[in-house]
Amino acid sequence: xxxxxxxxxELWQQxxxxxxxxxxxxxxxxxxxxxxxxxxxxxxxxAQKLEVVTAEDMKKVxxxxxxxxxxxxxxxxxxxxxxxxxxxxxxxxxxxxMLSSLGGFYIIVFGVLLPVAAATFELLTRLCSTVFFDPLxxxxxxxxxxxxxxxxxxxxxxxKYGTKDSIRKVGFLNGIAIGNALFYTLWFLPILPFSxxxxxxxxxxxxxxxxxxxxxACLIVRKxxxxxxxxxxxxxxxxxxxxxxxxxxxxLLLIVPALFxxxxxxxxxxxxxxxxxxxxxxxRNFSSKRYLLERCYNTRNVKPFGIDITGTADISxxxxxxxxxxxxxxxxxxxxxxxxxxxxGNAWIDDWDFxxxxxxxxxxxxxxxxxxxxxxxxxxxxxxxxxxxxxMVFQNDHLWTEREARCQVQLPPGGVVSRLTLWIDGQECExxxxxxxxxxxxxxxxxxxxxxxxxVTTKGPDQVLVQCFPVPSNSGKMKVRLGISFPLDLVxxxxxxxxxxxxxxxxxxxxxxxxxxxxxxxxxPLSAKLGLTAESTEGKYxxxxxxTNAQLEQQAASVRVTRNPQVxxxxxxxxxxxxxxxxxxxxxxxxxxxxxxxxxxxxxxxxSMASHITDIANVITTLNVDFNIDIVAAxxxxxxxxxxxxxxxxxxxxxxxxxxGKDNLPALVHAWDIASQSANAAVIWIHSAQPHIFDEVDPLxxxxxxxxxxxxxxxxxxxxxxxxxxxxxxxxxxxxxxSRSASLKxxxxxxxxxxxxxVPTYKFVRQEILPTQIDTSMKQAxxxxxxxxxxxxxxxxxxxxxxxxxxEAKAIAVKHQLVTPVSGAVVLENAEQYDQHDxxxxxxxxxxxxxxxxxxxxxxxxxxxxxxxxxKTHRQ
Amino acid sequence: MQxxxxxxxxxxxxxxxxxxxxxxxxxxxxxxxxxxKSITQIPGLxxxxxxxxxxxxxxxxxxxxxxxxEESPEGPARKYYSLTKEGxxxxxxxxxxxxxxxKGVHALRNRKEEK
Numbered sequence: 001x002x003x004x005x006x007x008x009x010e011l012w013q014q015x016x017x018x019x020x021x022x023x024x025x026x027x028x029x030x031x032x033x034x035x036x037x038x039x040x041x042x043x044x045x046x047a048q049k050l051e052v053v054t055a056e057d058m059k060k061v062x063x064x065x066x067x068x069x070x071x072x073x074x075x076x077x078x079x080x081x082x083x084x085x086x087x088x089x090x091x092x093x094x095x096x097x098m099l100s101s102l103g104g105f106y107i108i109v110f111g112v113l114l115p116v117a118a119a120t121f122e123l124l125t126r127l128c129s130t131v132f133f134d135p136l137x138x139x140x141x142x143x144x145x146x147x148x149x150x151x152x153x154x155x156x157x158x159x160k161y162g163t164k165d166s167i168r169k170v171g172f173l174n175g176i177a178i179g180n181a182l183f184y185t186l187w188f189l190p191i192l193p194f195s196x197x198x199x200x201x202x203x204x205x206x207x208x209x210x211x212x213x214x215x216x217a218c219l220i221v222r223k224x225x226x227x228x229x230x231x232x233x234x235x236x237x238x239x240x241x242x243x244x245x246x247x248x249x250x251x252l253l254l255i256v257p258a259l260f261x262x263x264x265x266x267x268x269x270x271x272x273x274x275x276x277x278x279x280x281x282x283x284r285n286f287s288s289k290r291y292l293l294e295r296c297y298n299t300r301n302v303k304p305f306g307i308d309i310t311g312t313a314d315i316s317x318x319x320x321x322x323x324x325x326x327x328x329x330x331x332x333x334x335x336x337x338x339x340x341x342x343x344x345g346n347a348w349i350d351d352w353d354f355x356x357x358x359x360x361x362x363x364x365x366x367x368x369x370x371x372x373x374x375x376x377x378x379x380x381x382x383x384x385x386x387x388x389x390x391x392m393v394f395q396n397d398h399l400w401t402e403r404e405a406r407c408q409v410q411l412p413p414g415g416v417v418s419r420l421t422l423w424i425d426g427q428e429c430e431x432x433x434x435x436x437x438x439x440x441x442x443x444x445x446x447x448x449x450x451x452x453x454x455x456v457t458t459k460g461p462d463q464v465l466v467q468c469f470p471v472p473s474n475s476g477k478m479k480v481r482l483g484i485s486f487p488l489d490l491v492x493x494x495x496x497x498x499x500x501x502x503x504x505x506x507x508x509x510x511x512x513x514x515x516x517x518x519x520x521x522x523x524x525p526l527s528a529k530l531g532l533t534a535e536s537t538e539g540k541y542x543x544x545x546x547x548t549n550a551q552l553e554q555q556a557a558s559v560r561v562t563r564n565p566q567v568x569x570x571x572x573x574x575x576x577x578x579x580x581x582x583x584x585x586x587x588x589x590x591x592x593x594x595x596x597x598x599x600x601x602x603x604x605x606x607x608s609m610a611s612h613i614t615d616i617a618n619v620i621t622t623l624n625v626d627f628n629i630d631i632v633a634a635x636x637x638x639x640x641x642x643x644x645x646x647x648x649x650x651x652x653x654x655x656x657x658x659x660x661g662k663d664n665l666p667a668l669v670h671a672w673d674i675a676s677q678s679a680n681a682a683v684i685w686i687h688s689a690q691p692h693i694f695d696e697v698d699p700l701x702x703x704x705x706x707x708x709x710x711x712x713x714x715x716x717x718x719x720x721x722x723x724x725x726x727x728x729x730x731x732x733x734x735x736x737x738x739s740r741s742a743s744l745k746x747x748x749x750x751x752x753x754x755x756x757x758x759v760p761t762y763k764f765v766r767q768e769i770l771p772t773q774i775d776t777s778m779k780q781a782x783x784x785x786x787x788x789x790x791x792x793x794x795x796x797x798x799x800x801x802x803x804x805x806x807x808e809a810k811a812i813a814v815k816h817q818l819v820t821p822v823s824g825a826v827v828l829e830n831a832e833q834y835d836q837h838d839x840x841x842x843x844x845x846x847x848x849x850x851x852x853x854x855x856x857x858x859x860x861x862x863x864x865x866x867x868x869x870x871x872k873t874h875r876q
Numbered sequence: 877m878q879x880x881x882x883x884x885x886x887x888x889x890x891x892x893x894x895x896x897x898x899x900x901x902x903x904x905x906x907x908x909x910x911x912x913k914s915i916t917q918i919p920g921l922x923x924x925x926x927x928x929x930x931x932x933x934x935x936x937x938x939x940x941x942x943x944x945x946e947e948s949p950e951g952p953a954r955k956y957y958s959l960t961k962e963g964x965x966x967x968x969x970x971x972x973x974x975x976x977x978x979k980g981v982h983a984l985r986n987r988k989e990e991k
Contacts, residue, residue: 028930036929039952043909046951066924
């Protein structure tokens with residue numbers, strides 16, 4: 001510790017007082033300065049390692065220190081660089097000369113003109129998008145890319161002509177341009193070699209080099225901006241990193257979904273389930289749904305020259321469509337990629353119908369739409385039978401490409417197509433009914449020659465595929481009529497129900513404003529919750545009006561008709577050339593005993609089921625039935641719970657994430673195995689649309705083939721759309737659809753009630769009788785009952801799986817003019833085409849009509865009587 | 877003649893003083909004693925220690941430098957000075973301004989020599 005002598009202390013105090021006097025005359029903090037000075041002296045004396053500081057020592061230090069001067073000049077107060085700069089005056093700068101050199105030329109040519117030319121070329125031709133990848137997929141990409149030339153030009157002008165703007169602003173914008181250009185340079189890196197080779201050897205491909213060349217131009221602009229900054233007394237151009245971050249970061253954010261889509265796609269097609277699930281997770285949460293949809297439609301990244309930098313080109317569109325379903329929970333053809341100037345895709349691919357004359361509906365086509373839809377139906381309440389004609393008019397607004405209209409029609413449960421008409425040159429042409437393959441072959445052969453056919457074949461139980469070609473281009477129209485014979489579903493002995501047919505899947509457009517005109521007549525009072533107008537005159541009841549497609553697609557879109565509960569048996573007949581077929585229909589009902597011992601409920605956990613799950617849980621947990629229930633969640637991992645444990649059930653549904661679309665097939669196989677352990681069990685499958693299956697359906701089919709009387713499968717669909725699982729189970733008699741008539745909650749209650757025997761189940765039994773056995777005291781019903789009987793017989797014969805059975809089934813179907821799994825209906829253009837395929841169009845006199853022939857006759861007789869009485873009255 | 881030169885030197889010294897202090901702090905933070913010593917040792921600058929401390933106080937008040945005290949193993953606590961953001965910007969402006977002036981002056985000389 002250094003000790004100061006009194007003399008040294010005295011000297012310091014004198015110095016201190018004098019210094020304070022001086023400092024007090026200024027605005028300087030005297031205490032601070034004096035403290036600093038004391039610390040300085042102490043440090044200095046300490047450095048001399050003196051044990052005692054004498055007055056002499058202090059004097060030496062203070063002499064060197066000198067008294068502080070308060071009149072030191074004030075430092076300039078910091079302000080904005082531009083404002084504080086005396087140099088920013090409009091004056092010529094010495095670096096102007098540099099811009100007139102090669103650098104300036106480069107900036108204009110490669111930093112401004114080339115990027116503009118490259119963007120314009122790509123937008124007009126979509127060459128890069130077709131061959132490699134789409135560098136301008138959105139309007140945001142276009143805008144950000146065009147910032148490069150705009151900001152380069154701005155930077156160039158700022159340096160050349162001086163700028164009134166802040167150098168901060170110019171620096172920021174240049175940062176954005178550099179960020180954008182660097183991003184595009186990195187993006188184009190994989191194709192730079194191709195561009196280099198093309199430029200070197202062919203003089204083409206400069207557009208591929210545009211990002212790199214414009215990036216260099218951005219850097220040159222930056223260098224010149226440094227000069228401008230120096231002139232404004234700044235060491236460097238400010239705000240580079242914020243600008244760079246904006247330019248690069250925004251593009252990065254824009255590309256992330258597409259990037260994740262490509263990565264997710266590659267993972268989702270992996271053979272390893274764990275990788276596959278991770279890929280699906282990535283796609284569900286972060287992918288670009290538009291990218292996936294475009295891949296489903298083949299409008300993106302189809303590489304005509306086989307160049308693919310994403311590694312996904314070899315994934316088939318069919319696989320991608322399946323992945324799209326698992327990601328979104330929707331069938332890809334429920335929508336179509338937006339078309340705009342940017343998203344016009346590859347015109348030749350976009351106009352190509354890959355599924356033409358195939359067996360699937362496929363993707364929606366541009367410019368093809370349903371422009372008119374009309375349904376006329378006749379219901380016979382007591383016979384619980386009806387006939388509906390659906391006339392559809394398709395219009396093709398494509399300028400030169402003829403189109404095939406395809407749709408999958410969901411028929412009323414138990415329904416069968418019994419008439420098909422095509423209008424050719426204004427004339428109604430009836431179809432020929434023949435074997436399924438025979439009619440398909442005729443259709444395909446005629447489609448190849450681009451003539452006028454229409455084909456209807458079954459596509460699973462209660463579903464038909466309608467194909468008509470060609471819908472002429474340039475607003476040409478094609479009009480077809482589908483006649484459907486169907487049984488009515490008995491809700492009670494007094495009320496029968498028609499579940500209206502609807503389009504399950506289609507390749508044409510249906511704007512939300514599309515309406516279906518309905519006119520339904522019956523011999524009993526009609527009602528419907530569809531906003532239709534009810535009428536009644538002289539024992540005839542009608543209901544008519546227009547319904548939207550959304551209304552029609554509702555699972556409970558139905559019309560109810562009141563019937564006489566006393567009528568339990570009716571008969572019907574059809575006259576053929578050389579025979580009469582008579583059928584007796586009897587109504588059976590079951591009440592009072594449970595139909596099953598066990599039910600295994602399979603609940604689909606796809607996205608669209610989320611809104612139904614509370615209803616399902618409420619129904620199941622409040623059931624009072626005499627049979628056991630197990631629940632299987634059709635999740636990514638199978639989980640089963642017993643009905644008794646409500647908490648487990650809640651947990652089961654809670655753990656199901658209800659994201660995307662789920663593959664229900666493994667759950668159905670699992671449920672079948674559980675159900676098969678009981679002698680009399682049913683699998684109840686509550687599900688949304690199932691447009692794809694991911695494994696072969698064979699394990700399930702095998703189970704029913706080996707055990708034809710195995711568990712019954714009753715399926716309830718909660719939303720419209722194709723169901724390929726059920727399509728694949730066509731012909732298995734244990735598979736049954738539950739006819740929807742109300743809300744899901746009410747329908748499930750009715751189903752479980754019927755299975756438990758607490759709600760009556762009505763079933764019609766139809767059997768052929770000899771015409772001589774007809775009991776004329778019974779009511780005669782429509783001849784459609786004969787068609788329904790024939791349809792059932794075809795199913796029975798087909799189930800025998802023998803060649804004889806198949807032949808007999810086909811013969812029955814053709815004779816009764818029905819579209820069944822073994823037969824189809826096709827309209828060809830002329831007799832030569834029919835002859836060529838050994839087909840005969842049906843006699844127009846034998847087809848069902850609306851009004852039915854009997855009704856026409858009655859109306860005719862009624863009319864004659866009315867005229868007779870009118871004349872008589874007039875004479876009197 | 878000498879009077880004119882002496883007066884000019886005083887003006888230059890006064891003018892360059894803040895730049896000198898800020899430049900001394902540009903590369904690293906320095907404690908007061910070290911800072912003052914490094915400045916006073918610049919040949920020709922002719923500035924005493926007692927002159928620098930009031931200047932440092934003023935620069936701190938103006939927000940161009942910031943101070944902090946740290947314990948020293950060998951003597952009294954050290955008062956460290958560092959440049960603030962404003963101090964750095966001011967230093968850059970001063971640098972650029974001085975460079976610009978000197979370049980202009982040198983350009984005049986070069987032009988004269990070319991003639």
